[in-house]
Amino acid sequence: MNYSINDNGEVVCMSANKTPKVRWETLTLAQVNAEYLNKTYPKKDTTLVVYRCDQCDYYHLTTKYKDI
Ligand SMILES: [Zn+2]
Secondary structure (H helix, E strand, O other), X not given: OOEEEOOOOOEEEEOOOOOEXXXXXXXXXXXXXXXXXXXXXXXXXXXXXXXXXXXXXXXXXEEEEOXX
């Protein structure tokens, strides 16, 4: 199980290291943050992309290999 339920009865997704995954309520907000992080901490081979989560219905970021 990679999520838990908080006091409000909401599903909270957990990362592999057992901390809550960062989540955003809107696609726009998530995209702004992805863009910011990609610019601030550029990686050679990977980039952060937004996806909508089936579990909690919020948006998370995931690492994706760049298309060459
Ligand atoms: Zn989620």
